[in-house]
Amino acid sequence: MNGRAPISGVVTTFNNAATLDACLASLAFCDERVVLDSGSTDATLDIARRHGARIAEHPFDDYGPQKQRAIDMASHDWILLLDADEHLTDAGRDAIERALRAPRADGYRLPRQEWLFWKWAHPHTRANWQLRLFRKSRGRMNDVPVHAAPVVDGVRRDLRAPFRHYGEPRLADRIDKVNRYSSGLVVHKHRRGVHGLGGRILFQPTIAFFKLYVGKRYFLDGWAGFIAARTQAFYTFLKYAKVLEAQRSDDQSA
Template structure:
């Protein structure tokens, strides 16, 4: 199995990420020009390091997957790490695989605390056969897909989210801007209604649906900033459509 990670200035979290992948047959790190200690940390863990300019989230991760030499891929971001329970579950499952891909539960760091155990995890496809999987072409939030139906495997991994509210706001601002060009290619039906309604629905989906209310103010902040992101990604499209071209 290949543990695959893409990096850019991730010295603060990469050590834990690669340590959690120590059981893999190889660890592949694709860096896009880090200027901190990212590459030194990868070298310390014996990872196979390649360097490639960043050309988008999906293409970068796909190139990293292509560099792997094993068919089973465990794909993590540099600010994520697999838990010991997750490692045990994966090792047991791969002795006799029941599927070509598996969704794993991601546990979130919310500003100053881990999400409550009863909060609903974000299940994501992260373990799959290279011969059956690939990255999709969704901008910003690109994710792997497989030919077939993935299984849910209770192999938790953890995500170190932004440690400060300002960092989260900066991220949602960048991500929402990254979606504008893509969404301008074709009209969005009911754009005005989405601006008015979708932010509230996004808040409720996290705060009530995923039980972030169990996380106190940290859960409220996470749900509220997610709602703000939802507002921005549609509002920026409307702004771009109505603003005269000044180029």
């Protein structure tokens, strides 16, 4: 451990044989690797066993609860939470090793580099910073459907420990995911209520496009960046359009 705090690498899986090997290999420096599977039928569990991970199985009942179960399985207080299609870079590992020798925070946001259909994003494309390294004693998953994320009660800092997300390699796969995720948010948003829904449907997709294409510099990624920004705009449109659909359905049944 070289004097650093012990750490548990935590991953949830379902039929991730294509990407899990790279994910778990990047977590080899962790003091344990925990895999919670939700019924894989491919080689996912064989890969996890080959890496010496501690494995458990539980039926999937949403992203947040499943990840929280995996976190609760961990033996150590420091958690490094990755998805099965993500992997830590060598530079990321070194930065985490240094940070945990004398932690200055209870949670750290790390920069995620994206795979855009057929290429890794340009080095000057802005990364997506996400809280993935945190103390279990100070953090838990929130209850947001689909986009559940850790929240930390304590000091949070940014740590330049890059990790990579091997996203959908085909546009068709991305559209399928956009459709699933936007449907998964409907009940949550409908229950809470969405103010200015018409304006959001009209304007938020365009704002989402420019946030990625210009704000995060996806214009540096050629057609891959343009398509990624456009699909994000479509996702933004769908999640609000489906809430409107749910509202109109309620009105008809009232």
